[in-house]
Amino acid sequence: MPERSDAGRPAVGGWAKRCYFAGRALMDATLRPYDLGSTQWYVLWHLANFGPTVQRDLGRALELERATLSGIVTTLVRKTLVEQTSSGEDQRQRLLTLTVAGETLWRELPDLSFIHDAAFGGIDEADLATTVRVLQLATERLQNLLRKE
Amino acid sequence: MPERSDAGRPAVGGWAKRCYFAGRALMDATLRPYDLGSTQWYVLWHLANFGPTVQRDLGRALELERATLSGIVTTLVRKTLVEQTSSGEDQRQRLLTLTVAGETLWRELPDLSFIHDAAFGGIDEADLATTVRVLQLATERLQNLLRKE
């Protein structure tokens, strides 16, 4: 969050937050005319590119908690963009499929890759690799601490 | 969010998100016994270190939207940790002050610096600097795009 100017150091976490929220805000602003949130877009993106998916697998792929995904799916079903059928062998699982309206909307949506390009385009590849490595290592350490608590 | 394995590139934004949420989850877990959220902690931290603050200034310092801070302050007032008085020259402004209960709780809270240390301790300073530079540049670019939209 803020700079934590008492120590001067903790800027990394603060910038991770700022960067994440800035990208997400741009995504939300771009999708607002289509009445879509960023995570809803990720769900449509996955279904459009990988076909019908079991809700459990989608949660794993997008790294969303079951409860979180459940709400998002409910919203998308209410908008008739996604169909949720309890088909298949396992009666606990729900299969998610794009509806015709969902496919139509997906084709109308603008390409969002400009966001990533605008953010990181032109930056030295080695610096990007360093950034990823640092963030990845920090994340792993934090998650280890969380697990062992 | 996810890896966006179609292009393989957008990992930076995904790791920024993961790292931010991992740190925040650890913060939330540590504060849970005290019934405090991470942003509530930042408000107490600021008031404990900088003294009574006008709500507007606190929002700027912590980079929180007015609507967001309003809700958090309401929560802290309900818990009788913070007092919100409409004092001063400008009758629009609200002054935020730690109550005695707030000061007492603040002294009981554990030191959270271990989180930053665990995440980034031992990592090469130059790499950390590169990470901050990359994230900062990306954030600025994104915010520029947001403004001009």
Added chain:
DNA sequence: CGATATTTGCAAGGTAGCGAACGATTGTCA
């Protein structure tokens, strides 16, 4: 086979973020 454990999804309740719209106050300027 049957008791137990695991998995899957849902609902409720809480935190944190946003935009938009609204009073109330204050500042500005013709």
Added chain:
DNA sequence: TGACAATCGTTCGCTACCTTGCAAATATCG
């Protein structure tokens, strides 16, 4: 001075994240 603009905080509605607790279905193992 008086109309208009800007500021400050709140409220409303929304997205998205979490935990906890539940029920149903399935898997596992004695």
